[in-house]
Amino acid sequence: MIMSSRRHFLTAAIAAPAVLRGASTRSWVEVEKILSSSNVKGRLAKDEVPTPALMLDLDLFEANVKRMVTHARENNRALRPHGKTHKCPEIAKYIIKQGAVGACGAKLSEAEVFAAHGVRGLLVTTAVLGKHKIERAVRLASTAPDTIFCVDNAQNAQDLNDAAASAKRKLWVAIDLCVSGRTGIMPGAAAVALGEQIANLPNLQFKGIQAYAGGASHTKGWENRQKASLAAMTPAIETRAELNKRGINTAWLSGGSTGTYNIDSNIDGITELQPGSFMFMDTDYNVIGGKGTGDHYGDFGNALTILATVVSRPTDAHVIIDSGYKAMATDRSFAPVPKEPGIKFGFNGDEHGKITSTAGALKLQTGDRIEIIAPHCDPTVNLYDRIYCTRGQQVEAVWSIAARGMSQ
Amino acid sequence: MIMSSRRHFLTAAIAAPAVLRGASTRSWVEVEKILSSSNVKGRLAKDEVPTPALMLDLDLFEANVKRMVTHARENNRALRPHGKTHKCPEIAKYIIKQGAVGACGAKLSEAEVFAAHGVRGLLVTTAVLGKHKIERAVRLASTAPDTIFCVDNAQNAQDLNDAAASAKRKLWVAIDLCVSGRTGIMPGAAAVALGEQIANLPNLQFKGIQAYAGGASHTKGWENRQKASLAAMTPAIETRAELNKRGINTAWLSGGSTGTYNIDSNIDGITELQPGSFMFMDTDYNVIGGKGTGDHYGDFGNALTILATVVSRPTDAHVIIDSGYKAMATDRSFAPVPKEPGIKFGFNGDEHGKITSTAGALKLQTGDRIEIIAPHCDPTVNLYDRIYCTRGQQVEAVWSIAARGMSQ
Numbered sequence: 024m025i026m027s028s029r030r031h032f033l034t035a036a037i038a039a040p041a042v043l044r045g046a047s048t049r050s051w052v053e054v055e056k057i058l059s060s061s062n063v064k065g066r067l068a069k070d071e072v073p074t075p076a077l078m079l080d081l082d083l084f085e086a087n088v089k090r091m092v093t094h095a096r097e098n099n100r101a102l103r104p105h106g107k108t109h110k111c112p113e114i115a116k117y118i119i120k121q122g123a124v125g126a127c128g129a130k131l132s133e134a135e136v137f138a139a140h141g142v143r144g145l146l147v148t149t150a151v152l153g154k155h156k157i158e159r160a161v162r163l164a165s166t167a168p169d170t171i172f173c174v175d176n177a178q179n180a181q182d183l184n185d186a187a188a189s190a191k192r193k194l195w196v197a198i199d200l201c202v203s204g205r206t207g208i209m210p211g212a213a214a215v216a217l218g219e220q221i222a223n224l225p226n227l228q229f230k231g232i233q234a235y236a237g238g239a240s241h242t243k244g245w246e247n248r249q250k251a252s253l254a255a256m257t258p259a260i261e262t263r264a265e266l267n268k269r270g271i272n273t274a275w276l277s278g279g280s281t282g283t284y285n286i287d288s289n290i291d292g293i294t295e296l297q298p299g300s301f302m303f304m305d306t307d308y309n310v311i312g313g314k315g316t317g318d319h320y321g322d323f324g325n326a327l328t329i330l331a332t333v334v335s336r337p338t339d340a341h342v343i344i345d346s347g348y349k350a351m352a353t354d355r356s357f358a359p360v361p362k363e364p365g366i367k368f369g370f371n372g373d374e375h376g377k378i379t380s381t382a383g384a385l386k387l388q389t390g391d392r393i394e395i396i397a398p399h400c401d402p403t404v405n406l407y408d409r410i411y412c413t414r415g416q417q418v419e420a421v422w423s424i425a426a427r428g429m430s431q
Numbered sequence: 432m433i434m435s436s437r438r439h440f441l442t443a444a445i446a447a448p449a450v451l452r453g454a455s456t457r458s459w460v461e462v463e464k465i466l467s468s469s470n471v472k473g474r475l476a477k478d479e480v481p482t483p484a485l486m487l488d489l490d491l492f493e494a495n496v497k498r499m500v501t502h503a504r505e506n507n508r509a510l511r512p513h514g515k516t517h518k519c520p521e522i523a524k525y526i527i528k529q530g531a532v533g534a535c536g537a538k539l540s541e542a543e544v545f546a547a548h549g550v551r552g553l554l555v556t557t558a559v560l561g562k563h564k565i566e567r568a569v570r571l572a573s574t575a576p577d578t579i580f581c582v583d584n585a586q587n588a589q590d591l592n593d594a595a596a597s598a599k600r601k602l603w604v605a606i607d608l609c610v611s612g613r614t615g616i617m618p619g620a621a622a623v624a625l626g627e628q629i630a631n632l633p634n635l636q637f638k639g640i641q642a643y644a645g646g647a648s649h650t651k652g653w654e655n656r657q658k659a660s661l662a663a664m665t666p667a668i669e670t671r672a673e674l675n676k677r678g679i680n681t682a683w684l685s686g687g688s689t690g691t692y693n694i695d696s697n698i699d700g701i702t703e704l705q706p707g708s709f710m711f712m713d714t715d716y717n718v719i720g721g722k723g724t725g726d727h728y729g730d731f732g733n734a735l736t737i738l739a740t741v742v743s744r745p746t747d748a749h750v751i752i753d754s755g756y757k758a759m760a761t762d763r764s765f766a767p768v769p770k771e772p773g774i775k776f777g778f779n780g781d782e783h784g785k786i787t788s789t790a791g792a793l794k795l796q797t798g799d800r801i802e803i804i805a806p807h808c809d810p811t812v813n814l815y816d817r818i819y820c821t822r823g824q825q826v827e828a829v830w831s832i833a834a835r836g837m838s839q
Contacts (some may be wrong), residue, residue, distance in 0.1 A: 051563040073540070073563065073839040107781060130753070130780045132481070149753065149782060151741050152798050155459040155481065176797060177744055205779055206743035206751045237780055334558050335583055335607070335614035343614045345538070345557065348810045349838045353762035353780065370644055370762065371613055373515055373809045374537045374557060374838065389584055390560050401781045402756045405814070408836050427836075428816050430463070430757045430782065431481040 047071045057189060058421060067418040069411070074332040074392065075350040077407040077424075081414050083326035084302060090323065092122040093283065098288035102145055103127055103277065105299030108401050110426035111410060112140030113301065119144065127297050128426070131163070136426040138167040145170040146277065146297070148233060150179055150199060156431075157186045165195050171230050173199035173206040180221050187226035195228045196221055197275070200262060202255040203238035210234075210258035211265075218266045231275030231281065232266075234336055235261035235297065240280035241307070244420050245314045252283045253290065266276035281323070282311055303327035306360050306398040327397040327404075328362060330411075330430075331376065333387050340379065342387045347375045351395065352402035362394040437739050455479040460767040472600065475826040477819070482740040482800065483758040485815040485832075489822050491734035492710060498731065499692065499709050500530040502642060506696035511535055511554055513707030516809050518834035519705030519818060520548030522710065527552065536707050536834070537665035539564055539571070544834040546575040553578040554705070556641060557614060558587055558607060564839075565594045572602050579638050579783035588629050595634035603682070604629055605638045608670060610663040616643075618666035619673075626674045626681065637739040640674075642667035643705065648688035649715070653722045660691045661698065669698035687729070690719055712733035713808040734836065735805040735812075736770060738819075739784065741795050749788065750795045752776075755783045759803065760810035 047054070049071065058064045095102035104118050109127035115126040117136055117345070125144015128134030134147045151172055152158045160183065164170055174180045174196050187194045198214055198221070201207030208214045214232075221229045236255035236274075242248040256278055266273040279287040279296030287293045300308050304323040313320040331346040347370055351359055359368050365382040376395075378387060387393070397403045404410070405427055412420040439539060455462070465474045477486070512526050515537035523534040523545055533552015536542030542555045545730035548556055559568045559580055568591065582588045582604050595602045596657065606622055606629070609615030615621050622640075629637045649655040664686055674681040687695040687704030689712075695701045708716050712731040721728040739754040755778055756824035759767055767776050773790040784803075795801070805811045812818070813835055820828040 047562065051566040054563060072562070075838050143573070150797075152742055154455065155462060155479070163837060175745070179797065201743075201745035204745070204749075204785075205783055207745055332560060335559055335609075337583070337609035337612070337615055337617060341612075345838070348760070348762045348807075349813045349836075352756070353760070353810070354756045356785060373813075375613060377612075381823040389558075389587065401755075404755045405781075406836065406838075428814065429758075430483050430753070430814075 029401050043321045057274065063421055064419050065417065069330070069413050069416050069418055070392070072330060072411050072418065074330050075346040077329050077404065077410045078328045078332045078394065079303070079410050079412045080324075080326045081329070081412050081419055083324035087302050087304065087323040087326060088118055088121050091298065092118070094284060094288065095296055096122060100279075100288050100293070101295040101296050103144065103295055104302065105148070105297050106133060106137055107427065108299030108402055108404065109302065110424045110429065112137055112142055112425055113422040114422075115310070116144045117142075117183055118302070124295070125169075127299075130430055131159055132429040132431040134170060135159065135163055136429055137161055138170070140425060143167055143169055146197070146233070147172050148199070148297075149173065149233065150175055151183070152179060157182055160194065161186050161190045161192055164192055165190070169195065171195045171197050173197050173233050174204060174217070174221065175201070176200040177217060177220055180217065180224060184224040184226045184370050193226050193228050195230050197230045197277070198232050200234040200259050202234045202259055203236045204234070205237050207234075210262045213266050214262045215269070218271050219269065222271045229271065231273050231277070231294075232259055232263055233277045235278060235280070236283065237280075239284035241311055242282070243310070244312045246367070248282055248311070249286045253285045256287065256290055256293060260290070263292055281308055285314060285322075300400050303397060303400040303404075305397045305403070306357065307355055308397045325396045327400055328394040329359075329397060329403070330392060330394055333378070333389050333391045333393070334375075336387070336389050339385065342378050342389070343371060344376045344378055344387065344393065345374065346395065348373045349406060351397065351406070352399040354402055355399055357398070359398040360396045362396055366393070368395060451712070471829055472827050473825065477738070477821050477824050477826055478800070480738060480819050480826065483754040484738045485812065485818045486736045486738050486802065487711070487818050487820045488732075488734045488736070489820050489827055491732035495710050495712065495731040495734060495776065496529050498525055499706065500526070502692060502696065503704055504530060508687075508696050508701070509703040511703055511705050511706050512710065513537070513556070514541060514545055514834065516707030516812065517710065518812055518832045518837065519830050520545055520550055520833055521828075521830040523550045524548075532703070533577075535707075536537050538838055539567055540837040540839040541834045542578065543567065543571055544837055546571055546578070548833060549731045551575055551577055553582050554605070554641070556607070556643065556705075557581065558583055559591070560587060565590055568602065569594050569598045569600055571598055573598070577603065579603045579605050581605050582625070582629065583607040583614060585628055588625065588632060592632040592634045601634050601636050603638050605685070606640050608640050608642040608667050610642045610667055611644040611648060613643070613645050615642075618670045622670045623673050623677070626679050627677065630679045637679065637681070639681050639685070639702075640667055641687070642670055643686060643687045644691070645688075648690035649719055650690070650702070651718070652720045656690055656719070657694045664695065664698055664701060665760065668698070671700055672813045689716055693722060693730075708808050711805060711808040711812075713805045713811070715763055715807045716764065733804045735808055736802040737767075737769050737805060737811070738800060738802055739802070741786070741797050741799045742783075744795070744797050747793065750786050750793060750797070751779060752786055752801065753782065753786045754803065755779060756781045757814060759805065759814070760807040762810055763807055765806070767806040768804045770804055774801070776803060
């Protein structure tokens with residue numbers, strides 16, 4: 024248990040010799056006041072954060088961003104990191120400041136939140152369908168005119184054009200290409216025809232192609248991944264070339280993930296990378312294998328953790344922490360990994376996790392805190408309203424995950 | 432696609448012959464106004480709700496509540512349904528109105544939200560630890576003095592007593608008993624000693640025992656479940672008897688789940704049931720087997736669904752809907768079940784699901800909507816900010832899931 028600072032430690036030691044384990048000298052009312060203010064820097068210790076909490080190690084996060092931004096710049100690719108990972112306007116704006124061209128939003132409502140917080144250069148990566156959402160897309164474009172909307176069928180292109188025409192606006196659109204069995208139109212003739220249609224619609228501005236190879240991103244082994252990404256992206260590159268050949272300016276092709284960033288940046292014809300997880304990393308990506316690093320993928324540091332508290336110690340063999348299905352993603356089969364060595368995590372229902380020892384007697388007592396490395400970062404982040412950003416043992420900022428829950 | 436009402440259908444047919452598939456005659460701006468008002472009844476069709484959305488069929492929900500309330504009353508047991516399932520003050524208050532004695536909150540912060548919305552008769556089912564949370568517990572008790580806090584170790588009992596004494600208050604506490612490997616103190620001598628300690632602490636009021644057998648609740652086969660619950664609950668009943676024998680009034684023993692409600696209500700010594708999932712039901716409980724109904728457990732209707740929209744149709748073999756890991760729980764291995772027959776759901780990442788046909792050609796087109804029966808209801812609800820309550824094709828109310836994310 025670490026006190027908030029040396030000064031506080033000394034104050035506590037002098038003024039209150041019988042403090043509880045891990046206790047702060049501040050009252051909760053004081054902590055609440057600090058949390059509701061816009062400036063927490065230097066005023067809050069990591070140990071004072073109520074658990075379960077989502078924690079971001081700023082040193083690791085900033086290094087991750089620097090590495091990706093530098094890689095994109097050195098390889099002459101645009102970088103538009105995916106906002107579905109962080110759902111946090113502060114993070115989108117920070118990465119743009121470091122050199123990204125904008126941010127992706129998985130859904131319209133997510134992009135709306137980013138736009139409302141001043142993020143520009145948005146790409147909405149899922150098609151926007153139906154009268155109401157198209158009305159919202161036109162409204163979004165009036166706030167953030169450089170927003171690109173993905174389209175994968177003729178009727179939707181026509182509907183977007185008509186709504187834009189009624190509002191006397193022009194919408195930027197891209198073809199969403201199906202390169203790994205998820206959304207999109209099939210590459211080749213169908214996609215080329217859609218591109219020609221879009222280019223001819225007066226209220227749409229054709230920007231290019233999105234081709235996200237979800238299957239390639241998690242292929243195990245860097246060389247296998249390289250093959251998978253090349254196989255998935257080649258039809259996209261060919262579709263782009265065909266459109267350009269027909270005089271339809273297709274300057275832009277967005278692909279790339281945290282798993283393929285240093286693969287797609289070497290494939291001619293891919294102009295932009297849209298990775299997300301790299302900024303946080305997770306145990307899901309840790310096991311896909313790296314370039315020249317074997318089974319472990321360690322290009323980016325594990326900056327995102329769940330801070331948990333031991334709430335019960337029924338026996339000497341296990342303790343229960345306050346973090347279960349509602350505190351971290353459960354969509355992968357492996358168990359989340361505690362940051363501390365010698366212990367093992369297992370889910371124990373909605374609200375709890377069970378910690379057992381992997382080496383000797385279990386030393387954890389009720390009130391002790393542990394950190395768990397985020398498993399699959401995107402759905403983990405989506406469970407929290409705020410992210411506590413730390414530098415060492417101090418909380419430097421508390422950012423709102425303003426687009427949490429925005430799956431519409 | 433169903434229009435909001437016959438009247439609206441006729442209006443649409445006359446005024447706008449070329450409406451989009453599933454389109455409403457209302458604009459999104461009008462829908463937004465309705466959603467932000469306190470009264471949506473008769474003003475919004477199910478088909479106008481932006482997807483993915485969490486939907487509650489009120490007819491089924493009310494029947495589920497009626498069945499449980501009636502069962503508890505007829506078997507002379509108190510009913511305190513678990514609020515971790517719904518996280519919704521309106522639901523807590525509705526069930527209390529029907530006859531429940533209060534609501535459980537899994538964590539302190541969840542109970543705080545319920546109390547702030549006027550829910551009384553709260554039981555906080557996880558121990559409240561550490562200086563800050565104990566301060567909050569005392570504050571909560573000043574708002575809702577009949578709140579019961581669970582305790583499973585001597586130090587925590589002492590800490591709660593001391594904080595209550597400083598505030599010149601009395602806290603109601605119960606022993607949390609470990610009956611299935613989760614939280615709590617072990618039954619027997621240890622628990623009896625804790626009960627004696629609590630009874631002697633001047634600022635604590637000892638209320639009884641919580642014994643939640645999480646392991647028994649999902650045991651497959653009703654007879655097996657009966658054996659499992661009896662085995663888990665017997666030590667709790669014995670501990671209660673021992674405390675009463677020693678003159679420590681232990682009037683109250685809370686157990687019971689959706690899986691064991693009609694088992695625990697026949698076990699002498701259990702005075703209260705704390706089930707949660709019964710009100711919504713989910714595919715997780717559907718497969719545990721019922722009393723005299725074989726493998727299927729159908730005592731309660733599947734009132735909770737996820738409404739989704741087809742956003743892409745890349746091939747004739749599958750369509751993609753807008754609902755993935757962020758739209759429903761993923762903590763069970765089986766796939767969520769669409770309400771419509773003849774189709775199958777599979778997850779397709781954070782934002783999407785893949786629908787394939789199980790019978791003939793796949794007829795779904797982009798823009799079509801489908802409903803998916805909630806898999807594991809508690810973590811599904813925790814992904815949403817609101818629940819759309821429907822009666823037939825009309826939205827009757829929109830309730831805030833005010834305690835969503837309150838895992839602290």
